[in-house]
Amino acid sequence: MIHLVGYSALSLNLLSMTMKNILYLRFLSLIANAIYLVYGILLNAPPFIIGCGIAIIIHSFHIFRLIKFKKIVKTAGNNV
Numbered sequence: 001m002i003h004l005v006g007y008s009a010l011s012l013n014l015l016s017m018t019m020k021n022i023l024y025l026r027f028l029s030l031i032a033n034a035i036y037l038v039y040g041i042l043l044n045a046p047p048f049i050i051g052c053g054i055a056i057i058i059h060s061f062h063i064f065r066l067i068k069f070k071k072i073v074k075t076a077g078n079n080v
Contacts, residue, residue: 009035023066032058064065 009032016028033055040048 002039005035005039005042009033009039024062026059026063026066030056030063033059 008035012028012032012035016025016032019028033052036048037052037056040046040052
């Protein structure tokens with residue numbers, strides 16, 4: 001039953017690789033890594049916990065940066 005958590009994370013991770021939009025890719029990868037983190041906790045697997053924790057931070061940072069950049073570009077476009 002625990003492995004269903006891992007399979008759902010795997011499915012989301014593979015789905016994210018099909019995304020053309022980088023924001024969607026990052027968002028799905030963030031969710032997949034959060035699920036992998038839960039899976040690692042359930043398995044008591046420190047490599048999963050550490051790796052996915054770091055990946056969550058990286059994806060969150062890039063999502064924030066992408067959203068901020070889109071707001072700047074949209075604001076700059078309105079000033080023209």
